[in-house]
Amino acid sequence: MFGAVMRELFELVGAGAMAPVQPTACELADAPKALAALRDRSSVGKLALRP
Numbered sequence: 001m002f003g004a005v006m007r008e009l010f011e012l013v014g015a016g017a018m019a020p021v022q023p024t025a026c027e028l029a030d031a032p033k034a035l036a037a038l039r040d041r042s043s044v045g046k047l048a049l050r051p
């Protein structure tokens with residue numbers, strides 16, 4: 001079943017019907033704000049801190 005779901009997902013991405021979420025990058029000085037976004041679940045996808 002997992003394989004079928006993954007095939008469908010890749011077909012949708014390949015057809016342009018879905019696009020991967022771009023990661024959010026925050027400055028290291030904004031780490032408290034970034035952690036709050038993770039805690040509050042207001043971020044989508046990956047969140048990276050830049051030094």
